[in-house]
Amino acid sequence: QQQVKQSPQSLIVQKGGISIINxxxxxxxxxxxxxxxxxxxxxxxxLIAIRPDVSEKKEGRFTISFNKSAKQFSLxxxxxxxxxxxxxxxxxxxxxxxxxxLIFGKGTKLSVKP
Amino acid sequence: EPEVTQTxxxxxxxxxxxVILRCVPISNHLxxxxxxxxxxxxxxxxxxxxxxxxxxxxxIFDDQFSVERPxxxxxxxKIRSTKLExxxxxxxxxxxxxxxxxxxxxxxxxxxxxxT
Numbered sequence: 001q002q003q004v005k006q007s008p009q010s011l012i013v014q015k016g017g018i019s020i021i022n023x024x025x026x027x028x029x030x031x032x033x034x035x036x037x038x039x040x041x042x043x044x045x046x047l048i049a050i051r052p053d054v055s056e057k058k059e060g061r062f063t064i065s066f067n068k069s070a071k072q073f074s075l076x077x078x079x080x081x082x083x084x085x086x087x088x089x090x091x092x093x094x095x096x097x098x099x100x101x102l103i104f105g106k107g108t109k110l111s112v113k114p
Numbered sequence: 115e116p117e118v119t120q121t122x123x124x125x126x127x128x129x130x131x132x133v134i135l136r137c138v139p140i141s142n143h144l145x146x147x148x149x150x151x152x153x154x155x156x157x158x159x160x161x162x163x164x165x166x167x168x169x170x171x172x173x174i175f176d177d178q179f180s181v182e183r184p185x186x187x188x189x190x191x192k193i194r195s196t197k198l199e200x201x202x203x204x205x206x207x208x209x210x211x212x213x214x215x216x217x218x219x220x221x222x223x224x225x226x227x228x229x230t
Contacts, residue, residue, distance in 0.1 A: 004156075032215045043118065043205050043221025044157065051215075089157060095215040102214055104157040 002027060004092050006105025013112050019077040021108045023090035026071065030103075032095035035064065035075050038087045038107075047088070048075075051095065080112045116140045118222035120206050126228045127196055135191045135225045137206030146189045147207040147219065148181065150174070157205065163189065164212055196229045203227075 005024045013019045023033075034049035050057045050064040050073065057064045063076040077084055090105040119138045127133050139146050148160040161171040163181050180192045189208075193200055203224045211217040 034215075036221075041223055043207070043223050045221065046218045049215065093214045095213075097214050102159065102219075106154070106156045 002103055004090060004103050004105045006090050006108060008108060009106070010109045011111070013077075013080045013110065015080065015082060015112055015114050017080050017112075019080045019084065019110055019112070020074055021088050021090070021110070022072065022074045023092075023105050024070075024072045025092045025103075027092070028071070029094055030092040032093045033064065033066065033073050034091050034093075034102075035062075036089040036091065036104075038089065040086075044089055077110075080110075082112045082114050085110055085112050116220075118206055118208055118220050120204075120222035120225050122225060123223065124226045124228070126230065129198055129229055130195050133193050133196055133227065135193075135204050135206075135227070137189045137191075137222055138187050139189055139206065139208030140220055141187070143208035143210055143220070145169075145209045145212045146181075146183070147209075148191045149205040149207065149221075150202040151205065151224075152199075152202045160191075160204075162212065169212065193227075196227075198229050201227055201229045 035047045036044035037047040038044040048059050048062050052068050061078045066073045087107045087109050089107045091102050093102045121136045146163045149157050151157045159172050161175045162169045178194050182190050203226050205224045206222040207219045209217050209219045
């Protein structure tokens, strides 16, 4: 019930390509779905987040797609750049709930080849 | 830009020893957190701290763990008697609000703890 399953574990994309990372959740009470980006030697940083009242949210080259009926959400990185190479974590929680309820996926290591 | 700092970056200790991991949260933040990530596993919440007391803790945070804010800037995680399974990356984080989605949590770079 409290799991967030993330795939793939690692991803290699050519520069200019589209990177897609998928996550699935089980708890239908979740209503806040953030993505975190982590560069080597740094802590995770909030990249973009979505609530289930919209199916898509876009910020620059980063887009979250959300499918409430399938209980899945995904991160799309358009025109992927070598600087996007990092580990990406999806997470899920109840908005307004305590921070301790933020459930993370296992992470996806993205490598963008020049 | 303000950032959360953590020391040391890597700590090696023997099983049964006590370790203290240190964090300096962002100065105007009121909520502080510890997470851990075992290699290849997900990031897991350990504890949150507000107003000089624990506000929430996970089942991982047993009696072997304690947190403290010994002064106005540091926030520490102590593991009294380390076990092999405590080997992980430990992240400190801080935020202005304790509510998910209200204010961003800022994470430090982590301390890699290796228990031998």
